Amino acid sequence: MKHVISALVQNKPGVLAHVAGMFAARAFNIDSLVVGRTDDPDLSRMTIVVIGDNRVVEQVRKQLAKIVSVVKVQDFVGQDIVARALMLITINTPAEKRPEVLALIDMFDSKVVDIGQKFVMVEICGPDSKIEAFIDACKPYGIKSVARSGTIAMARNKRN
Amino acid sequence: MSSLNCDDCGACAGCGGFVPVENEELKQGSQIIVDVLLEQGVDTVFGYLGGVVLPLFDKIYDSPLNFIIPRHEQGGCHMADAYARATGKTGVMIATSGPGATNLVTGIATAMMDSVPLVAITGQVRTELIGNDAFQEVDITGVTRPITKHNVIVKDVKHLASALREAFYIASTGRPGPVLVDIPVDVAVATTKWTPPTEVKLPGYRVRTKGHKKQIEMAADAINNSKKPVFYVGGGVVISGASEQLRKVAQKANVAVTTTLMALGTYDQSRPESLDMLGMHGAAYANFAVQECDLLVAIGSRFEDRVTGNLKTFCPNAKIIHIDIDPASISKNVSVDIPVVGDAKYILSQMLDLVEFRERKEWFNYIAKLKKNYPLCYNKSDKYIKPQEVIEELYKQTKGEAIICTGVGQHQMWAAQFYKYSKPRHFISSGGLGTMGFGLPSAVGAQVACPGATVIDIDGDSSFNMTLTELSTAVMYDLPVKVIVLNNGYMGMVRQWQELFYNKRYSQSSLKNPNFAKVAASMGATGISLSEPSKLSEAIEKLLKEAGPCVLEVKIEPEENVWPMVAAGKSLHEMDGLDIFESMA
Ligand SMILES: Cc1ncc(C[n+]2csc(CCOP(=O)(O)OP(=O)(O)O)c2C)c(N)n1
Ligand SMILES: [Mg+2]
Numbered sequence: 001m002k003h004v005i006s007a008l009v010q011n012k013p014g015v016l017a018h019v020a021g022m023f024a025a026r027a028f029n030i031d032s033l034v035v036g037r038t039d040d041p042d043l044s045r046m047t048i049v050v051i052g053d054n055r056v057v058e059q060v061r062k063q064l065a066k067i068v069s070v071v072k073v074q075d076f077v078g079q080d081i082v083a084r085a086l087m088l089i090t091i092n093t094p095a096e097k098r099p100e101v102l103a104l105i106d107m108f109d110s111k112v113v114d115i116g117q118k119f120v121m122v123e124i125c126g127p128d129s130k131i132e133a134f135i136d137a138c139k140p141y142g143i144k145s146v147a148r149s150g151t152i153a154m155a156r157n158k159r160n
Numbered sequence: 161m162s163s164l165n166c167d168d169c170g171a172c173a174g175c176g177g178f179v180p181v182e183n184e185e186l187k188q189g190s191q192i193i194v195d196v197l198l199e200q201g202v203d204t205v206f207g208y209l210g211g212v213v214l215p216l217f218d219k220i221y222d223s224p225l226n227f228i229i230p231r232h233e234q235g236g237c238h239m240a241d242a243y244a245r246a247t248g249k250t251g252v253m254i255a256t257s258g259p260g261a262t263n264l265v266t267g268i269a270t271a272m273m274d275s276v277p278l279v280a281i282t283g284q285v286r287t288e289l290i291g292n293d294a295f296q297e298v299d300i301t302g303v304t305r306p307i308t309k310h311n312v313i314v315k316d317v318k319h320l321a322s323a324l325r326e327a328f329y330i331a332s333t334g335r336p337g338p339v340l341v342d343i344p345v346d347v348a349v350a351t352t353k354w355t356p357p358t359e360v361k362l363p364g365y366r367v368r369t370k371g372h373k374k375q376i377e378m379a380a381d382a383i384n385n386s387k388k389p390v391f392y393v394g395g396g397v398v399i400s401g402a403s404e405q406l407r408k409v410a411q412k413a414n415v416a417v418t419t420t421l422m423a424l425g426t427y428d429q430s431r432p433e434s435l436d437m438l439g440m441h442g443a444a445y446a447n448f449a450v451q452e453c454d455l456l457v458a459i460g461s462r463f464e465d466r467v468t469g470n471l472k473t474f475c476p477n478a479k480i481i482h483i484d485i486d487p488a489s490i491s492k493n494v495s496v497d498i499p500v501v502g503d504a505k506y507i508l509s510q511m512l513d514l515v516e517f518r519e520r521k522e523w524f525n526y527i528a529k530l531k532k533n534y535p536l537c538y539n540k541s542d543k544y545i546k547p548q549e550v551i552e553e554l555y556k557q558t559k560g561e562a563i564i565c566t567g568v569g570q571h572q573m574w575a576a577q578f579y580k581y582s583k584p585r586h587f588i589s590s591g592g593l594g595t596m597g598f599g600l601p602s603a604v605g606a607q608v609a610c611p612g613a614t615v616i617d618i619d620g621d622s623s624f625n626m627t628l629t630e631l632s633t634a635v636m637y638d639l640p641v642k643v644i645v646l647n648n649g650y651m652g653m654v655r656q657w658q659e660l661f662y663n664k665r666y667s668q669s670s671l672k673n674p675n676f677a678k679v680a681a682s683m684g685a686t687g688i689s690l691s692e693p694s695k696l697s698e699a700i701e702k703l704l705k706e707a708g709p710c711v712l713e714v715k716i717e718p719e720e721n722v723w724p725m726v727a728a729g730k731s732l733h734e735m736d737g738l739d740i741f742e743s744m745a
Contacts (some may be wrong), residue, residue, distance in 0.1 A: 010364060014312075018305055025306045055491070062488035068330060071364040159436040 002031060003057045004083055004130075005155045007046045007064050008072040011037070017067045019046060022067065024076050028052065032085075032150030043071065047152045049128075076153060081154040087113075087131050088113070090121045092142035101141055108134050119144060174650040186351035189317045189343065190219040190661030191283065196324040197225065199357060202252050204243060204608060210256020211296065212283030217431050229636060230601065233260050236346065237267020237708065238598050238627070239605030241276050245588045246563060246609040246690045248401065249454065250277040250332045257283045258296030261342075266595060268338045269307040273592025274422060275399060277336035279327045280308075284344040287315055301342050309337030310720035317350040318420055321357075330361040334367035335486040336399060341384075360656055365391070369485070371502030378498050379457070379481045379516030384404040386479075388454035388523045389415045392438065395591070396484060397504050398459015398584045403427070405508035406459065413515035416527055418446040418537060420461050425581035432592045436536070439467040440726045441573040445530035447726065450475055451733040452526070457481045460504045463493040464592070473731040483507050495594040534741055536577050544717035547571060547646045551578035551618065554644065562590065563606050563616040567623025568600035570652040573722045575618040577736040597626030600643060604630055607639040614642070614704065621673050634709040635684040642703055643711040645676050646720045656721050660736075691715035 009015045016035055023030050030050040038045050050060050057075060065073045093101045099118060105112060110124035124134055128151055135146070169253065187195070193216055197205065204226040209217055214430075220227060230236035233255045240251030251271075255261050261282040271278045273695050285294040303309045310330045312629070314323045316421050327339040332623040383389055397406055403426045410433065417427045418435035427434055436445035450456065456478045461467070468474040471493060481498040482489075483504055491498045500507055538548045551574050560580055565587040566572040581587050590598040590604055602619035617624075633643045648655075651669045658666050677687025686706050690713065703712040723737025 014301060014305070018300065021305050055495075059488065059492060066486070067487050068362060068365045 001050070001053060003050045003052070004076045004077065004081065004151060005048045005050055005061060005064070006058070006085070006153060007048065007070050008043050009046055010018055010069040010071060011042050011044045012069055016046075016067065018045050018067055019064065022063055023060075026059070026063060028056065032148075034150040034152050036152070045152075047150070052060070076154070076155060079155045081149050081153050082156060083127050084125055085128055085131055085133045085151045086123070086149040087134070088121060088147045089135070089138065090114075090119050090144040090146075091138045092118060093120050094118060094142060097141055098119050101138075104137055108137070109136065168535060170296040171600030171703070173177065178571070180357040187354045188215070188351050189348040190215040192317070192320050192352070192354065193324065193348070194219045194223045194225070195334050195354070196321055197252065198223070198585045199326045200325070201249070203224045205232060205252045205254060206240045206243070206605070207252075207281075208236055208256065208260055210258075210260045210283060212232075212285060212348075213254060213260075214258045215256065215345065216283070217347045218282075224327070228574070228602075228604075228633070232627070233263035234597070235601035235604075235627050235630040235633070237264045237278075237280065238270065238595075238601035239608065239630075240692070241267060241271045241278055242565065242588050242602035242605030243609045244271075244276050244278055245274075245602075246585055246606040247723040248399075248585070249487060250328055250413045251290050251605070252279050252281070253658055254281045255283070255298055256296070257285055258298045259285070261298055261300040263404070265303065265307065266593075268304055270593045270595045270598060271298040271338040272307045272309065273588065275336050275395060276338065276413055277332040277366060279324075279331050280338060280340040282342045283338060284313065284342045285349070287344045290344065300327060301340065304340050307338070309335075311340040313342040313343070315344065315346055317347050317352045319499055319663060320347060320352070326360055331366060334365075334496070335382065335396075335489075341520050357519050358529065358546050362688050364557070365484070368487070368501050369506055371483070371500040371507040373510075375498060375500040376507055376510050377514060379483070379500055380511050382455055382479060382481060382498060383413050383415065383511075384516050386518075388453045389413075390435070390450055390453040391415050391417040391725070392450065392456055392461055393417060393419045393423045393426055393460045394459065394461025395420065396422055396424045398460075400460060400485070400504040401584075402503075402505035402508050402648060403584045405512065408506050409512050409515055412512060412517060414517055414520055414524075415457070415731075416449060416524070418442070418450060418463075420467055420591070421576055421589060423461070423584075424576060424587040428582040430582060431437050431582040432528070433524070437576055441577065441722050441724065443536055443577070444534035444738060445527065445726050446737060447724075447732045448534070449516070449527055451731070453478050455479050455481070457483070459483045459508070464490045468493070469726045469730055469732040469734075475732075483541055493577075498571050500743045507619075534738065537740060538720075538723075539715060539740065542693060545691070545696055545714055547574045547714075547716045547720055548578050548698075550644065550646060550696065550716065553697055554616065554618075555579045557697070557700050558614055558616070559702060562586070562616050563610060565589065565599050565606060565615065565617045566727055567617075567619040567626075568596045568653075569623055570621040570648070571618055571620040571646040573653075574646070577607065577722075596620075596623040599623055600627050601630045603641040603643070604639055605617060607634070607641045610636070615640075617641060617643045619643055619645050620652060621645055621649065622651045622671055622678075622711075623719070624676070625671060625673065628676075630684045631685050631709060640707060641709050641711075642706070643680075644703070645713045646716050647673065647676070647709065647713050648716050648720065649673065652720075653722070655719070659719070660727070676711055676713040680709075685709040685711060688712045689715075698733070
């Protein structure tokens with residue numbers, strides 16, 4: 001079971017090493033970990049996708065919170081969230097397949113960012129499931145390379 | 161401002177170019193370190209020299225700090241650790257960069273596992289050299305990240321005072337632990353304005369001391385409604401200073417109390433409701449009672465595997481309450497019915513008003529029967545001295561008042577089983593990490609902390625071999641520590657496992673020992689050797705009478721085992737070694 005956890009951390013050297021080291025030392029299984037700055041120059045946000053049951057995720061949350069340079073931890077379980085990841089993917093496209101591939105790219109609401117005689121590079125953004133589906137759809141043509149960003153997420157604000 | 165050229169100093173601290181001399185306005189980093197130590201109430205520091213800490217030692221020279229130099233940084237770190245365990249104050253250890261810093265690793269990990277407040281200060285090469293594999297450069301914050309509560313490298317002298325203050329704050333509050341502050345030598349010689357202390361503000365560090373009121377009420381209700389409750393007390397109660405509150409609650413509510421190794425002394429073991437220590441080598445009656453209870457109240461304990469045995473069958477019929485200051489300890493190993501996050505002292509004093517007396521006659525009769533049928537005991541011998549009788553005799557002669565330190569192995573378990581503790585901070589032992597060699601340095605540290613106390617290291621021959629060089633430290637500082645080496649000629653605990661689980665194939669588990677009495681004498685301590693059973697009480701008397709440091713080596717039965725024993729993977733009640741009771745009946 002995948003869980004999305006978001007942590008606000010102090011923007012200091014060593015914090016990423018500390019968090020990554022804790023995951024390794026406690027044998028937690030992570031699917032992805034993304035760090036980026038926030039609007040506050042002193043804080044960064046880490047979005048971590050963890051694989052495990054509720055007990056494991058509960059421990060992850062507590063162990064993260066225990067790290068002194070981790071300011072706040074949120075587990076999005078049971079919340080309405082927006083989760084997005086970005087992927088760049090280069091697909092083989094011999095001339096005869098190009099229309100098919102372009103149609104596929106269109107269907108997935110993704111974008112061609114580079115193109116050559118025998119390939120296209122595509123930028124696609126969305127929830128993990130969409131990205132996985134796109135990869136599956138591209139497989140028959142042959143995938144040259146893939147770079148994925150990992151998931152970032154935020155809870156939807158409550159209306160009213 | 162006058163300046164001193166680097167070449168003038170001659171010691172080659174590698175401090176880089178100019179060493180400015182401070183004026184009233186400006187203070188040098190090294191002076192700031194000393195001044196923050198004093199401001200934090202530190203009076204005793206352990207540490208060892210080296211190039212990049214020379215500027216600091218130069219300031220220490222003029223300071224009122226009581227300074228202890230060990231023979232090895234690991235020893236110094238254990239001393240600072242035991243100083244903290246004996247007093248509750250934060251221990252301080254200083255080491256140089258590179259090998260000085262890496263020699264701290266075992267000491268820091270030992271303190272981490274047992275939640276000991278410790279501040280380690282390490283020198284580091286000049287900031288501009290960091291990352292270049294400079295002479296004696298080691299990324300010690302990287303090395304110690306998983307074994308410290310927090311660590312930091314200070315790259316700007318402006319942040320030095322606050323980093324040190326935060327270190328003391330983090331080390332000593334919440335669930336305590338070691339904090340390492342790494343200080344490059346250029347930062348130690350740079351100057352800045354001194355800033356007086358302000359309240360420490362750490363956005364990512366919160367300590368919850370007050371338990372949730374509802375949870376405390378639920379816990380008290382559960383105790384009141386329980387027919388067969390047991391308090392399972394851990395080192396958190398020592399740290400919190402909650403022994404008195406524990407005694408009041410247990411006696412008011414009429415509940416039996418068992419402790420972990422770390423908590424020996426938090427509950428007076430002479431009381432009828434004391435179940436003594438539980439776990440792998442705990443008292444059989446403690447283990448049986450825990451398996452039988454209907455409510456287990458864990459207080460400052462963490463369900464470690466050496467305590468619980470097989471988790472699947474641990475405490476099968478009980479509801480579990482867990483009181484702990486560290487939320488991450490709760491429901492880590494067992495799932496808990498009523499968690500209470502907070503400081504044991506606060507929570508127990510809140511509980512005192514809520515718990516009610518219950519007679520629980522049947523349950524206490526059962527416990528009394530267990531205690532009568534399965535006391536901690538051993539077979540006597542007239543050929544060999546038995547390790548257990550050494551401890552019993554020591555207990556008798558010291559009237560249970562000594563501070564006992566230990567190495568790790570069988571002797572540690574016998575010291576836990578056969579000496580009876582009635583006060584906290586009187587049993588000092590590496591529980592979590594199980595660090596052989598902890599015994600002697602920890603006794604030195606405890607003796608520094610408690611100059612008037614009788615401090616005794618009950619050690620094993622192999623453990624003692626690891627750090628016996630610190631006897632010189634005891635001699636140098638006139639510290640009258642006493643050492644009893646229970647010499648079985650084996651790494652006894654390992655040999656016991658080889659006997660039981662590896663068909664008596666004693667692969668590499670014995671050492672050729674030196675003559676311990678002569679080693680002691682050569683270092684300026686007194687040494688006594690004993691192998692004659694009839695002379696035991698006389699020898700211990702002599703040891704205790706000795707004014708200075710003294711080592712008593714006792715040749716004990718080589719293949720004595722520690723019983724009872726819950727083998728790995730077994731349930732807590734499935735103990736081996738209970739047949740002794742049949743042989744005695
Ligand atoms: C530093 C370290 N190395 C290895 C061990 C593994 N170990 C645990 S007990 C033990 C034997 C201890 O022998 P001794 O000190 O003579 O004590 P005894 O069991 O004989 O009383 C060993 C090797 C350890 N706990 N610590
Ligand atoms: Mg031995």
